[in-house]
Amino acid sequence: MEVYPPGAAFIRGEGTTPQECEESAWAKYQHALNCSDGSGSHDWEARGYRNGAGFCSRCGTFGSQVFTGEQLGQFCRICGTGTTYHWDTDKTAGTTTFLCEKHYKTHKPTCHSSHNRPLAQLLAELLDEDS
Ligand SMILES: [Zn+2]
Ligand SMILES: [Zn+2]
Helix, strand or coil, X not given: CEECCCCCXXXXXXXXXXXXXXXXXXXXXXXXXXXXXXXXXXXXXXXXCCCCCEEECCCCCEECCCCCHHHHCCEECCCCXXXXXXXXXXXXXXXXXEECHHHHHHHCCXXXXXXXXXXXXXXXXXXXHHC
């Protein structure tokens, strides 16, 4: 059972019966609600996630989209907008580059087949631009 209550992004109840699931989820929800130090928010940490998700360091609640690209220091390599949309890691260079949603569509890594057909790739990119 999964619930999405206000104040906690995501809670999964576990148990062998629906009743147990509900109690488990409710207990976690209370835990999450009582977690905050009065500020009303969790103490999110990214723990290596680049998609904006994170965990609360106090109660362990998982939240999606709790970080922005700016907060994570991730900026689109084309326009410089903070983004959690797409990233590429170059293992040899040890660098990671980011693309916002808009620029991912036009600059996404090309697939092997189009490497040999630059014209087809160019046309595909032009069509992409229009959409
Ligand atoms: Zn918390
Ligand atoms: Zn961009």
